[in-house]
Amino acid sequence: MLRRKHKEDLGSAAYVGFFLAVRQIRRTSIWTNALVVCVMVLTFLNLVVVSGVLVGLIEGATQAVYKHYIGDVFITPLKEKNNIERSAIMMSTIRNIPGVESVSGRYLSSGNVEADYKRAKKNANDKGNEVSTLFAGIDPIDEDRVTGLSKLIVDGEYLNRNDYDQVVIGGMLLKKYLNFDSTTFPALADIGIGDKIRITVNGNVREVFVKGIVKSKVDEIDRRVFFVDSQFRGLAGRDDYNLGEVSIKVKPGFSPALVKQALIANNFDQYAVIKAGNEAEPKFIQDLRNTFSMLGTAISSIGLIVAAITIFIVIFINAVTRRKFIGILKGIGIRPATIEWAYIFQAFFYAIAGTLIGLLLVFGFLKPYFDVHPINFPFSDGILVATASGTIIRIAVLFLATLVAGYIPVKIITRQNTLDAILNR
């Protein structure tokens, strides 16, 4: 006869519990298993996708700002200055810094745009069809390399270096492209491609044609009028070649911080404010991101509680309907701990299956899909933000909830009188 020793340790109970769990899962109806796994998948998606979309809403807006406006390194004038001094030398230096893919300098000046200006004003209160805005003189090719501005043209055409008296105008300056009617954002009425508008910059008045209309989800772009830089310098009186802002795009794999360091090493920080990466991000965006993240977590937490209750009910119903067999197992000497392990393993199986399918859906389908087809929110192209660390934390929380929700019901059943359970009374 084999020597039999009762191993009372946790491992022994877990081993026999696993033996029972595997067989219970394998021989449970496929539809029951599918239903429970489906609940777990939805729970996982609720945990990851809801907060991911909320954060992605802000992330989409932030990414658009970086992609279409700030770039990887953003240079602006010192606080007390209107322009960046020694811009020409700086631009030449930037182009020679290793890792810089492209750079765009913008001449900036505020001014006025008028449409329908030949019409006589009705009275003193008639403000006409005009708006005040910021003008940007750009090298169309450099700007396109850094921000992809040409891809944001929704009507008409993008600028060429040789364009004369032609502008690209931001959609938020035109009523037709404004999504809302607000006195906060005065806009020009009845302006389209080829129409003539009158601009006033630095006291100089000029008539130009609208060549293209640019529309993005970055206000700084959508409320600007873009000129070819060679034209604009004369108009704005920037004979000193000093720029209003510079955006730098860094080659993949290179650090924007190193480019910033190279500029500081050349003492350009004495003439400009140089920001790399998210340093240039406005604080309100960081606050918004944190707020939406908290909101997502709060919504996910409710989802998690619902999921925990669902798991509890599923395991509880399973345990109650199997109460007699739990009693029989106890009757033949199977410890409650072993039975509890069996149900915990089942709960974990459902959590693992749900999580794996959920991961596949999120990272194999939803995230790539939303990266290519962002959700068209009014103020941003929302993407799905699902980081590895955030997902791991959510998986851990889901497993913890599963453990508790799986353990409590079976503990309730195993604590009941063995004979009562066997006799179903």
Added chain:
Amino acid sequence: MIRARQLVKKFKNGNSELTVLKGVDFDVDDGEFISIIGRSGSGKSTLMYQLSLLDRPTSGTIEIGGRNTDILTDRERTILRLFELGYVFQDYALIPELSAIENVMIPLLEQGVNKIDAKKISAGVLERVELKEKFNNLPNQLSGGEQQRVSIARAMGHNPKILFADEPTANLDNDTSISILKTFKELHADGQTIIMVTHEPEYVQYTDRVVTLFDGNIVKNERQ
């Protein structure tokens, strides 16, 4: 082997109290095959539940192998059941998700026997109850008699000191019942102590001793 003294078992039913066992004294010696008979409600199953540690008496003492079971915790009673007692239930009580051999393996695995040895032992016991071809059948793929044989194999697999059988033939036809009783007889011949509750007087002939209960008292205790 078993020494029970002044066993009383009362059940509460609302405000009233029902006394099912009224001070029963009962001894079982090593290697005996005892049948407990009596009318429905006489207390025979209740007596067996107390003796087999599935329930606790309201008062009285039960010693198994010289050990006072009254002072044992639920956990200690579970371990005692695992190592020293075996059960054959009226409705077979097999775990539906486990195959015949897995049902037999479970108590062995719980004892700490490794899976390979547990399988070997279980196969041997199932062969002994003539279920060699049905090792991997689930309970719902077995007839009533076959299920009861698996139940006997499960009760025997871990080599218990005492085998309890609660009306093991109640759900079986006559031929199958006799076949099951013959199996018990063979086990008894090998030295197994068996206590069987039955309501069929014709089956007591397979046992050494017949204990008759009436209204919660032992009224007859005869050796055959």
